[in-house]
Amino acid sequence: MALLAARDIIPFPAGANSSDTLISGVHLNKTTLEFWNYTLFTNNTISNTSWCILAFPPYTPATILNNGTWINETWCYRPIYPIGTRGGVGIGFAVLYAIGLALTLVVLHKHGKLHLPAEKRFYPIGRRWQWYWALFSCAAAIISLFTSIDVDRYFLPELPIILTSFFWYLMQMGAMALVWEAARHWGSWMERQFIDPEPFVLSQNDRRAKLEFFVPLVFYLWLWLNFFLIVPRNWGKIEHQRYPEQTILDAIPAATDGRFKAAAFCLVVCWLITFFYLRHSIKHYCPRSQGFLNRTVGLIRFIPWRFYFLLLISAAIPTYQALVAWEFAWSPLNVQGLKAAIFAGGYTPTLLIVYVQIVYGFITPNEDVELKRQRRVRGADIDAQLGIAPKPAWWWRVRHAGEGGGSNENMRDRIARNVREVQGGKPKPPAFEDVPTMRNEPPPPAIDNVEMGSLPPRQLSQQATDLLAPVAPQDFGSARAMADRYQGLGERTRAMQHAAGLLFPNSPQDAAAAARRREELMMDGPPPYSEAVGGRPNGLGREISGTSTTGSINSPPQQIRSMLDV
Incomplete structure (x- = not known):
């Protein structure tokens, strides 16, 4: 001294x-x-x-x-000089990091949004961590770069050199965590696609699952070791660069001590763990190859394009941190350090990592959206293999939207529903006292070969006759004539209306034919409901009693005339 x-x-x-x-x-x-x-x-x-x-x-x-x-004095620790090279270049880098932070927020909103229900095996926050670390890295870089403006302006070094160095080390940690979370989540995304067609194809208690549980813990253990070796220390000696002798005696030994060297080694271990986990994901979720050479070629072939950039760029982070732990002249902790080395090796790698992630986020879809697309493609392939044709839109409406009667609806109810659609409303059921009257009407003459033969015009209902009646060409110009002609019905609906008119006739001339047909259908079975008991007529011309079954035993067998009689 x-x-x-x-x-x-x-x-x-x-x-x-x-x-x-x-x-x-x-x-x-x-x-x-x-x-x-x-x-x-x-x-x-x-x-x-x-x-x-x-x-x-x-x-x-x-x-x-x-x-x-x-x-009228001036304190020594005041910014009295203009902005120097370090501050000017730092402002430009800070602007680029600010743009990256804004774009990362946009990409986080895109990829963090849920389009499928959250699964316990794949938490939504797992896909967002890589963007959280990108935001952390950008924020730390912006603070470090803006505080570096005063490093050149202060007459004697003080707080600015400590702040810019402190947040620079935090930025390096965030960049390594960003690359790790990108690799870890890519493996999780590959696993999700792998088990989506068959959820139980992979066990959750095997060696693979245990390794995927413990490897992230090991990574963050080494990352936090880097943090505790750098951050909790006496930063005051970094300020002692006010004259050359003080720099040699205080600043250089503090900036190149064993803790900084060990912290750089911790980042090297983090990089190796990231590469190991990437290889693990390719091994278990990509097609396997036999032989060392084939496995090496497969590893290179299945690595996503962005990880070629991320792994190479992130390797520069521990390399430069180890370099400045031995060589103080290139260190960001040096007030008079080499500016080109500080920005090229200290800030550029993290900036490139953030922008590679942003490009990836914009050109790739949301994972839930992509998974839904894969499910649709897979379902279409399975339907094509089984020969299943896609259902029309009306089928889904009737089946699921409640427009139809459901799966328990019988044929009679379906035909009645079709009749209601044709007639434009639900028909009023006959009164209770009108049922015997309908059954006492005289039957019309029988019609042979109803299904295969041609029907006489008198058997068509008035509505069906109006539908099938020809319309003059000049009537199509009138909206009323078009409505009377078509009534919003298709050919299939008109065929249903025609069949419904045969099964449920509404015109008076067809009531007798319906009564006779009902009598034929009821001959081989219990008698129809009637108020007549105790020997009184039941509406079909024969007497019945509460325990008599001679009508069904002594009657001739039923003559099947059509498929509707079955």
């Missing part, structure tokens, strides 16, 4: 008398300066280890009072 004092401390210049000194053209009381233990240094500063005053124009103080108070 004696050598240091002899080289950096200089005596006060002579003044007007023995109690006066002339510093930069200003007369100061030498006795007061010596009383308050002030000394003059070769860098034109006056200091007593508590106060440091600039002593060169135009910052020379006006005077000093007897109580040690300075008049």
Whole structure:
């Protein structure tokens, strides 16, 4: 320290008398300066280890009072210089990081949004961690770069060099975690696609599952070791770069100690774990190859394109951190460090990693959307193999939307529903007292070969006759004629209406035929419902009693006339 004092401390210049000194053209009381233990240094500063005053124009103080108070002084730790190279380039990098942060928010909204129900095996936050770390890295880089502006502007180094170095190390940690989460989630996405067609194809208790549980814990163990080796320390010695001797004695040993070297080694281990996990995902979720050479070729072939960039760029992060732990001249902790090395090796790799992730996020779809597309393609392939044709839109409406009667609807109800659709509403059921009257009507003459033969015009209902009646060409110009002609019905619906007219005739002339047909259908079975009991007629011309079955035993067998009789 004696050598240091002899080289950096200089005596006060002579003044007007023995109690006066002339510093930069200003007369100061030498006795007061010596009383308050002030000394003059070769860098034109006056200091007593508590106060440091600039002593060169135009910052020379006006005077000093007897109580040690300075008049019109300038503190040594003030930004008095213009923005230098480090600050100017830092502003440009900060703008690029700010744009990357905004774009990362957009990509996070795209890929973090859920389009399928959340699964316990694949938590939604798992896909978002890589974007969270990207935001963290951009924020740390912006703070580090903006605080680096004052590194060149301060006359003596102080808080800015500590802030820019502190957040620079945090940015490096965030970049390594970003690459790791990208690789880990890619393996999780491959597993999700692998088990989606068959959920139980992979066991959750095998060696693969245990490795995927413990490897992330090991990675973050080494990452936090890097954090605890760097952050909790005495950063004050990094400021001691006010003159060359102080830099050699304090700053360089503090910036290149064993903790910084060990922290760089921790990042190397993190990079190796990331590469190992990427290989693990390719081994278990991609087609396998036999032989060492084939496996090596398969590893290179199945690595996604972005990981070629991420792995190569991220390898520069621990490399540069180890380099500055041995070589202080290239370190961001050095106030006069090499600017090209600081920005090329310190800030550029993280910036490239963030933008590679942004490009990947914009050109790839959301995972839930992609999984739904794969399910549709897989379902179409299975239907094609089984010969299943896709159902029309009306089938889904009738089957699922409640427009039909459901799967328990019998044929009679379906035909009745079709009749309601044809007639435009639900027909009113006959009154209870009208049923015997309908059954007592005389039957019409029988019609042979109903299904295969041609039907006489008198058997068609009035509505069906109106539908099948030809319309003159000139009537198509009228909206009313078109409505009477078509009534919103297709050929299939009109065929259903025609069949319904045969099964459920509504015209008076067809009532007798319906009664006779009902009598034929009921001959081989229990008698129809009637109020007649105790020997009274039941509406079909025969007497019945509550326990008589002679009608069904002695009657001739039923004659099947059509498929509707079965």
